[in-house]
Amino acid sequence: xxxxxxxxxxxATHQREIILSIVSNCKVHPTTEQIFNLVxxxxxxxxxxxxxxxLEAFVKSGLITKTLTTEGQLRYDPNLNSHxxxxxxxxxxIIDYYDQELDEVIRAFFKRKKVKNFHIKKISLxxxxxxxxxxxxxxxx
Numbered sequence: 001x002x003x004x005x006x007x008x009x010x011x012a013t014h015q016r017e018i019i020l021s022i023v024s025n026c027k028v029h030p031t032t033e034q035i036f037n038l039v040x041x042x043x044x045x046x047x048x049x050x051x052x053x054x055l056e057a058f059v060k061s062g063l064i065t066k067t068l069t070t071e072g073q074l075r076y077d078p079n080l081n082s083h084x085x086x087x088x089x090x091x092x093x094i095i096d097y098y099d100q101e102l103d104e105v106i107r108a109f110f111k112r113k114k115v116k117n118f119h120i121k122k123i124s125l126x127x128x129x130x131x132x133x134x135x136x137x138x139x140x141x
Contacts, residue, residue, distance in 0.1 A: 008061035018042055019054050023064055029075035029085075029094040067094065070128050084125040091134050 001020045002012040010016060022038045023030065030038075036051045055076055058064045065077045069087060079096055082103065086095045103123045110120060131138065
């Protein structure tokens, strides 16, 4: 974690290392409060405001990204690879998906429409819906 923080031009403090480690190892897209609840037992003196400010510093430096749910809830994403999200409204889950073919279709669409004065750096498509069976995982084949 120290190396990642230094590469992002951030001071490698104990708090930052712990927070970055927790976010990086999350299998879900956690909220600030969820991250705080995981950090607080390890650093009992840390405040929710410090966790929030640290996460925002990580976003600004490019270590993580943030995404909003359809309800406007802020979530954090340590996955910096090009990917989209499937958001399940009824279970409040965000699932990553990767599809190079879909990215190529979107790029071709922009090229065909002759979009001027715009260069695509990253494609991130968010799909919103409800799980049919909330007890089962979403699968993409």
